[in-house]
């Protein structure tokens with residue numbers, strides 16, 4: 081099964097659901113390994 085990353089729009093075999101908190105409100109996104117790693121880093125501040 082293949083997914084598409086909501087961030088970089090590349091196809092990926094493993095996907096990570098995350099909730100982004102923006103000024104407009106919460107937004108659910110599916111991220112590939114790379115984008116998920118970046119998102120994890122960004123949450124650490």
Ligand SMILES: [Zn+2]
Pocket residue numbers: 085086087088089090111112113114115116
């Ligand atoms: Zn991605």
